[in-house]
Amino acid sequence: MLVKSSEKVQSLEPANTAKSSGVVTSSKDSANNLWKNKIVAKQEQVQVLTHWSIRGTLSQELAKAEQSEATIRSLYAGLERLAKQLNTQAANSKPQAMQQRSISSQVASLQSSANKKGSGLDSQLMLTDPTRPITRKLNANIDLISTRPHEENIHLMMGRSGKSLNLTLPANQDERANFNAVQSAFSQHQISVELSRENRLLFSAQKENSGPLLEPWIMSGQGVRVAAGNPISLQLSEISNPLNELADVANKNASVQEHRDQIQAAQRHLKANLIKVQAKRQQLLAQLQQLDTASSLGNSEQLTTVSSNAKQQMMSSGANSVSVIMAQANVTRNMVQYSLN
Template sequence: MLKGISDSLQVQQRSQTVAPTTSMQQPVKEQTKTNVARIPSHRLESYNKWARVTQGQHKISAQQVAEQGLQQVQALLKQLQNHSQQSIKADSSDSVNQALQIQQKLAGLDISYQGTQLVDHQLNLVSVQRPLAKYSFSLKSVDLTAINSRDEHVNMHIGNETVRLLLPANAQPKELLQRLDSALKPVDIQVGKSKDGRVIFKSNKSQWQQVQAGILMTGQGQRLPAGDARTIKVNEELSWQDPREWRFNNPEALKQTLAKITKTRQRIDSQLQELNNSQRHVQQQLHQVNRQKETTLELDSTLDQIKNLMQPSPFSLQVTSLMAQANLSRTQVSALLI
């Protein structure tokens, strides 16, 4: 039902961009004001209350999905920890193989709610303070920040976008890095340096999916071969928080992996506690709203607190679309919001 509301809203938003015909002279704003004026005040208050309560319920649902997902992660991490310890003690190939299978499960988890990702690929709960982790990569066999005695114009083709930049002659690596970062910002790719001085690119998931097979680039023979465009391959740079980075092939690697698993379990325990505390508080506030007649309670501040843990929901847009339809009865609106 919510999907249908969302589709209705999208149609409404698109229709607003179409110019009215000559037979429809009444301005849209005046017509909207007329419709709103016909809605009784008690019904508007009810719409407002139902919208806020349902939005809070969506937040709780998202928290519950995230909680279940993190609990699943914890269970897999505990199994992985046990198999890693067994591998160190007995040098068991079976334990290593089982650990690798669990690693694949962790890397393949998709914890989301209504299309919104709740836990990223580094096993971090997504929130306002913790946005989705970026994907990091470097270029194979090409250093765009190398000093050269001649200017070079470089084109980079990323998806449907073409990035053009000038790498000046005799420019220092720091200046070249800044130019590269500025040129790639419009396509949502950041450029920086790793601890060991290598050029590292960071992008969101959609951009990473476009470039992981390589980036089509053209140069003028200074840092890149002149002539036709060439596909420059990339190397993904994995963070220690990403389970794909963990290694099990020798005792020393297993010890390092065990330390990473321990840190990850502690981090997830902390995030589960955050979710539990917030969810309990929100449920109490929603119960209070449902018991009282007033519609302007503490739900605003409660929803603000939820936003600190979970990403904002587009539900307000759906409610705006519903409230614009003044001819709906109380029963109809209530059914749509359930």
């Protein structure tokens, strides 16, 4: 029996349809795979770039920490040489004129090294840290905390910032209560207040809130702290570092013992900051090692986690706090002593 032409065409349609469907499906799969491969490639590229960006930042911070450490050791050694020169003299004597000039010259050289660009130290001989609060001290002639027999009403206008505060100190109120009142009043402007070893008021604020500390204040009010109620202009000053204080001692031709005391104070300050610098260096080295380990193992998930943690620590304002650094680095006093010898 002959098959009709129409029947032949009909018998071929299912086969053609199956082939066509297979081609379309294959094309879609190919397109999807290509799209997925592009996404994966982009993700890998982002991970690699992020890794190198974080690594570059950590390496830069490590170089700064190493420079800070080198500067501190150099300053400490210079102070040690100066101390040995004074050890042969009686404590109550004064350096001779020629020796005095030599001491002043050596201290000036140490100051120059500390202040040199790239020393890695800030004005307080500490590891440079942009997140550290700005601190200024009040003139020693202005007393806001001692007990007075009369009630005090004080108004402070803080420079061009437009910020001001009113302070009421009751008669016969003790120094602790007066200090607490001062702290409370300034805290409203995100300014913290502390007392120095010399019993002077220190005002600190983060950079974004530090404007009022950098301009003159106008103090007015009623009471003996503001004589006759006349407005008084106050200028906060920067805290002097131990090297600057040593220079003051040298310039006034103080006794040998005063020189020794200030040299020891400067060395204690440098030792304390060396601990922080070495702790910071160890922290950075540990983060770099974690990054490199994750990268060498090809563990993208771990690499992302480590990079994210490192970035978060670098951006955190508390990342450079002493407690955090000390806890992470576990630096010992013996290591510091060994580094200075």
